[in-house]
Amino acid sequence: MSSERLFTWRNPWFAAGVGIIGAFVALSLIVGFVMLPYATTSSQFSSLWDAICSAAGVPRVTVNSEASKPGAITSNVVLNSQMFGAPDTRSVGRGATLAMQCAICHGSNRQGQVDTPNLEGQPAAAVYKQLRDFKTGARTNAVMGPFAVKLGEQDMLDLSAYYSYLPRQPGSYPNDAVAVSQIVARGAPMRNIPACSSCHGTTDAKLGTPWLDGQSAVYIKAQLQAFATGARRNDISEQMRNIARQMTTAEIEEAAHYYASRP
Amino acid sequence: MLNSKRLVLAHFWLAFVVFGLALLLGEWQMFVRSPLNPWISDSELYYRSVTAHGSAMGYVFPTLIAMGFGYAITEFALKKPLIGRRWAWAGLALVAVGAVTAMIPVSLGLASILYTFYPPMIANPFFYIGVVLVVVGSWIWVALMSINMAAWKRDNPGKPVPLAMFANVAGAYLWGWTAVGAAIEVIVLILPVALGFKTTIDAGLSRVFFSWTLHAIVYFWLMPTYIAYYTIFPRAIGGRLYSDAMARIAFILFVVVAMPIGVHHLFTDPQVGAGFKFIQSVFTAIVALPTLVTIFTICASAELAGRLRGGKGPFGWIAALPWDNPMMLAVTFSFVMLGFGGAGGLINMSYQLDASIHNTQWITGHFHLIFAGAIVIMYFAIAYDLWPHLTGRALDSVRLMKAQLWLWFVGMIVTTFPWHYVGILGMPRRMASYDYTNPAIAPQALSVSISVFGGLLLVISGCLFFAVLIRGHREAQTDPGEYRFSVAVHEPVRVPVALNGFALWLTLMIALTVINYGYPIAQLLALKGNAVPAVYVGAVR
Numbered sequence: 001m002s003s004e005r006l007f008t009w010r011n012p013w014f015a016a017g018v019g020i021i022g023a024f025v026a027l028s029l030i031v032g033f034v035m036l037p038y039a040t041t042s043s044q045f046s047s048l049w050d051a052i053c054s055a056a057g058v059p060r061v062t063v064n065s066e067a068s069k070p071g072a073i074t075s076n077v078v079l080n081s082q083m084f085g086a087p088d089t090r091s092v093g094r095g096a097t098l099a100m101q102c103a104i105c106h107g108s109n110r111q112g113q114v115d116t117p118n119l120e121g122q123p124a125a126a127v128y129k130q131l132r133d134f135k136t137g138a139r140t141n142a143v144m145g146p147f148a149v150k151l152g153e154q155d156m157l158d159l160s161a162y163y164s165y166l167p168r169q170p171g172s173y174p175n176d177a178v179a180v181s182q183i184v185a186r187g188a189p190m191r192n193i194p195a196c197s198s199c200h201g202t203t204d205a206k207l208g209t210p211w212l213d214g215q216s217a218v219y220i221k222a223q224l225q226a227f228a229t230g231a232r233r234n235d236i237s238e239q240m241r242n243i244a245r246q247m248t249t250a251e252i253e254e255a256a257h258y259y260a261s262r263p
Numbered sequence: 264m265l266n267s268k269r270l271v272l273a274h275f276w277l278a279f280v281v282f283g284l285a286l287l288l289g290e291w292q293m294f295v296r297s298p299l300n301p302w303i304s305d306s307e308l309y310y311r312s313v314t315a316h317g318s319a320m321g322y323v324f325p326t327l328i329a330m331g332f333g334y335a336i337t338e339f340a341l342k343k344p345l346i347g348r349r350w351a352w353a354g355l356a357l358v359a360v361g362a363v364t365a366m367i368p369v370s371l372g373l374a375s376i377l378y379t380f381y382p383p384m385i386a387n388p389f390f391y392i393g394v395v396l397v398v399v400g401s402w403i404w405v406a407l408m409s410i411n412m413a414a415w416k417r418d419n420p421g422k423p424v425p426l427a428m429f430a431n432v433a434g435a436y437l438w439g440w441t442a443v444g445a446a447i448e449v450i451v452l453i454l455p456v457a458l459g460f461k462t463t464i465d466a467g468l469s470r471v472f473f474s475w476t477l478h479a480i481v482y483f484w485l486m487p488t489y490i491a492y493y494t495i496f497p498r499a500i501g502g503r504l505y506s507d508a509m510a511r512i513a514f515i516l517f518v519v520v521a522m523p524i525g526v527h528h529l530f531t532d533p534q535v536g537a538g539f540k541f542i543q544s545v546f547t548a549i550v551a552l553p554t555l556v557t558i559f560t561i562c563a564s565a566e567l568a569g570r571l572r573g574g575k576g577p578f579g580w581i582a583a584l585p586w587d588n589p590m591m592l593a594v595t596f597s598f599v600m601l602g603f604g605g606a607g608g609l610i611n612m613s614y615q616l617d618a619s620i621h622n623t624q625w626i627t628g629h630f631h632l633i634f635a636g637a638i639v640i641m642y643f644a645i646a647y648d649l650w651p652h653l654t655g656r657a658l659d660s661v662r663l664m665k666a667q668l669w670l671w672f673v674g675m676i677v678t679t680f681p682w683h684y685v686g687i688l689g690m691p692r693r694m695a696s697y698d699y700t701n702p703a704i705a706p707q708a709l710s711v712s713i714s715v716f717g718g719l720l721l722v723i724s725g726c727l728f729f730a731v732l733i734r735g736h737r738e739a740q741t742d743p744g745e746y747r748f749s750v751a752v753h754e755p756v757r758v759p760v761a762l763n764g765f766a767l768w769l770t771l772m773i774a775l776t777v778i779n780y781g782y783p784i785a786q787l788l789a790l791k792g793n794a795v796p797a798v799y800v801g802a803v804r
């Protein structure tokens with residue numbers, strides 16, 4: 001028995017084992033790589049080889065793949081972490097000059113203006129993205145639009161560098177007594193609302209998102225409502241619109257007051 | 264004759280302790296995401312728990328059972344001391360150290376990536392290092408099983424390898440090759456990113472490598488169960504095994520086709536071509552064959568036992584079976600769960616049917632029914648059968664054992680059937696919270712709540728299981744006699760070379776792997792630009 005040779009076609013177990021497995025392989029290759037590709041009605045193959053390559057998963061260029069166009073202008077800003085390095089002093093200086101026309105609404109000494117954001121100390125990427133979106137029309141505002149249209153690419157980079165260079169000023173109404181609200185700290189996962197703090201400060205910050213600590217409650221509320229109604233639509237992949245739509249009025253109020261109370 | 268009692272006992276106890284802890288986590292998870300709990304405010308805790316539960320139940324528990332049972336089989340079946348007992352202890356130590364190494368980052372919240380890794384999520388490197396240590400420890404077992412069988416064959420030329428050992432080595436080889444996929448994924452693709460040498464990872468290729476392991480690992484978990492069906496059950500109910508050759512063929516089929524079919528886990532993934540999905544779907548269908556063969560052979564063996572006990576007529580033998588025997592109960596329950604779970608599995612492997620249940624709770628229900636149900640209930644039965652031989656003390660709590668098995672069976676059905684159902688309703692898996700006030704998913708609330716109670720029954724059954732074993736340790740010393748495996752109706756005097764070794768079948772297994780996985784892997788390796796940025800879990804940003 002030990003002399004019985006295994007790896008030979010004369011051994012019935014070898015022949016059956018290899019034969020049966022081989023037959024199944026051959027059959028499924030024919031069905032999977034030839035018959036099924038042709039069975040799909042949408043496919044157009046130039047040759048049998050083309051059909052086989054398609055079934056094997058070779059990347060192919062699909063014809064007639066024109067992307068559908070969105071109904072409104074969308075943001076075309078692309079940010080990456082290398083775009084805003086250490087601020088270049090000349091850029092900051094040019095930004096400071098340009099910012100003279102912004103100071104009346106966006107500085108810490110803005111006179112009681114609560115419907116505009118304070119930009120001092122905001123991340124450069126956040127300022128740059130909004131300026132670009134105002135310029136292209138992805139975000140609209142009667143006041144900001146005409147300002148942004150005139151700005152060149154370098155102007156916008158300079159302004160961003162300047163505002164990120166400035167130290168963040170203490171908030172207007174710091175109040176330690178305001179407790180962290182659930183929506184800020186945890187979000188509402190059952191309604192697909194992530195925690196505000198996971199992008200807008202306190203827990204974490206993401207590239208291109210503004211830091212909300214110390215911002216005016218009126219401004220935050222107005223923006224959340226604009227996202228909810230769709231009046232503002234320059235958020236990537238509708239992420240803020242989806243969040244704001246799911247938020248209750250009370251949650252919007254809570255989040256706005258919490259951030260306004262931050263130092 | 265068991266020289267390595269302490270070795271085997273150490274494996275089993277470590278396995279069951281891990282199992283007990285993970286069982287509690289499982290029930291907690293069922294509870295927090297059910298309507299009985301408002302919502303878990305910190306969902307990270309849920310994913311941390313799922314990672315611990317899955318890694319413990321998937322990697323540590325069954326691996327230790329297979330290893331411990333394998334060492335016991337080696338000595339019982341070959342009737343000689345285990346070769347390489349020190350290595351076996353080293354393997355156990357590696358598994359234990361690996362389990363602890365992996366669980367520390369998990370409990371710290373630095374590895375909440377679930378046991379399926381999910382790149383581009385990247386955990387703390389110690390999690391992966393721990394998993395690798397567990398696998399390396401188990402590879403020592405693979406090598407020892409192979410060496411022990413080879414040594415026995417050298418000493419007994421021409422004699423058939425005892426079925427239990429043959430099947431045991433089949434399981435070892437299957438695991439040895441199966442674990443390669445995840446090992447490549449972890450060592451080559453993930454660890455460099457986790458250690459900070461790279462910041463991007465090819466998530467698609469990683470998933471292909473993981474699928475290499477992910478399906479066949481279930482057959483590795485299944486092996487001790489099937490070995491118990493064939494080599495313990497007929498003896499335990501006073502019968503004989505219907506066919507030794509069919510048993511060997513079933514195990515051989517598992518070796519050949521259980522592994523190169525994992526792409527059916529990637530049916531909705533874009534990185535594998537439809538042709539390869541089809542061919543692996545076909546081979547997934549073929550892997551149902553050894554199970555059908557097993558059900559036939561084991562039912563025939565049960566019929567023999569029933570008739571030997573005086574059962575008459577077409578169904579009289581069923582009534583004559585020893586229904587008060589825990590092994591009889593365990594195998595019956597196991598078969599019922601295997602039947603339902605297997606039927607569900609046929610749905611999962613069908614490309615079109617899979618689309619409706621892919622990544623829903625149906626899948627979680629399915630693998631709990633098969634693994635935690637059909638397989639684990641036999642782990643209990645194996646422990647009950649082996650314990651007197653390991654401890655030298657009788658296990659006398661038969662009523663407690665039966666209650667435990669009943670509770671596990673009923674609990675598993677009550678847990679998994681509603682779970683399947685909500686999957687059909689479209690409930691996604693891997694979520695920490697669901698808004699049951701939403702009219703769209705409100706109808707799922709009742710089913711999910713029922714599942715929680717099923718889980719509670721499982722926890723009670725788990726407690727009873729420990730009670731039985733601990734009471735066993737406190738009994739008086741007795742002589743359990745010689746351990747015996749089932750004897751076949753026609754005891755094999757000589758078997759063909761093909762059914763006495765694995766050379767041909769391992770060759771076929773590797774050839775099939777090359778056919779089914781070669782091109783998809785080569786293509787993804789050759790394609791440029793498919794790496795994505797890693798997402799470091801729990802990292803301070």
